[in-house]
Amino acid sequence: MTDLYTSEDLLARLRVSPKTLNTLVARGLFPAPLRIGHRRYWRNDQLEAFLDAMTTAPSSPATALEPREAHDGR
Numbered sequence: 001m002t003d004l005y006t007s008e009d010l011l012a013r014l015r016v017s018p019k020t021l022n023t024l025v026a027r028g029l030f031p032a033p034l035r036i037g038h039r040r041y042w043r044n045d046q047l048e049a050f051l052d053a054m055t056t057a058p059s060s061p062a063t064a065l066e067p068r069e070a071h072d073g074r
Helices: 007-014 018-026 044-056 061-065
Strands: 004-006 034-036 039-043
Touching: 004 007, 004 044, 007 018, 007 039, 039 044
Parallel strands: none
Antiparallel strands: 004 039, 034 039
């Protein structure tokens, strides 16, 4: 059986807030969870593959959450 992580597990492991986790999932920057009842779970193998990809990628998903420069319309 594949190990599953709960939201609480991920928040502690990744050291992010619930809002950040939800934003990353909504933007497609983090693997989608499995839904069992009203709870969300992430498969360990998908999480490990994602983390491995992030360590070799030139930028991380966190950069997607950085404030964007204001566009003045010029």
